[in-house]
Amino acid sequence: QFQLVESGGDLVQPGGSLRLSCKASGFTLDNYAIGWFRQAPGKEREGVSCIPSSGHNQWDADSMKGHFTVSRDKVKSAVYLQMHGLKPEDSSVYFCTAVQQLDGHCALRELRSESWGPGTQITDYS
Numbered sequence: 001q002f003q004l005v006e007s008g009g010d011l012v013q014p015g016g017s018l019r020l021s022c023k024a025s026g027f028t029l030d031n032y033a034i035g036w037f038r039q040a041p042g043k044e045r046e047g048v049s050c051i052p053s054s055g056h057n058q059w060d061a062d063s064m065k066g067h068f069t070v071s072r073d074k075v076k077s078a079v080y081l082q083m084h085g086l087k088p089e090d091s092s093v094y095f096c097t098a099v100q101q102l103d104g105h106c107a108l109r110e111l112r113s114e115s116w117g118p119g120t121q122i123t124d125y126s
Contacts (some may be wrong), residue, residue: 001026002114004034004096009120012086020081020120022096029072033106034079035099036070038092039119047108048094051079052101059106088126093119 008020022034035050047061051070058070069082079096098111110116 002098002112004029004098004115004117006094006096006117006120009094009122011123011125014087014124014126016086017082017084018086018122019083020094020096020122022079022081022117024077029077029079030074032098032111033101034070034072034096035106035108035110036068036081037095037097037108038090039095040089040092045095049081050099050106050108052104052106054104057105059108061108083122086122086124088124091122091124093121095119 003025004022006022012018031053033052036048037045038048039045048064049060049068049070051058051072055072072079095117098115100107100109100111
């Protein structure tokens with residue numbers, strides 16, 4: 001089994017903060033670059049941010065720059081997406097998956113299709 005599981009989604013007010021978690025089932029997450037994606041109802045899935053296996057050189061999609069922070073905890077074998085200043089347009093289902101990396105840098109392109117988790121929902125209730 002090669003799958004990731006997301007958690008931490010919740011109802012939030014505009015301007016609120018939230019941290020999502022991503023953990024692995026059946027493999028060691030620490031060895032992979034991990035990317036976060038999101039999909040709102042009626043819209044295509046879009047890339048958010050990714051972090052290489054080293055934990056350095058976070059890369060953000062252009063529209064997400066400065067909005068989120070990705071980190072990883074190798075003791076807990078987890079990757080986190082920290083969000084601040086949430087806006088209504090951030091309401092989406094958020095997914096994590098293993099992504100491609102090269103020379104210490106990651107890209108928001110899936111590495112293995114089976115690694116997608118079921119997602120976790122963030123809903124703005126303004």
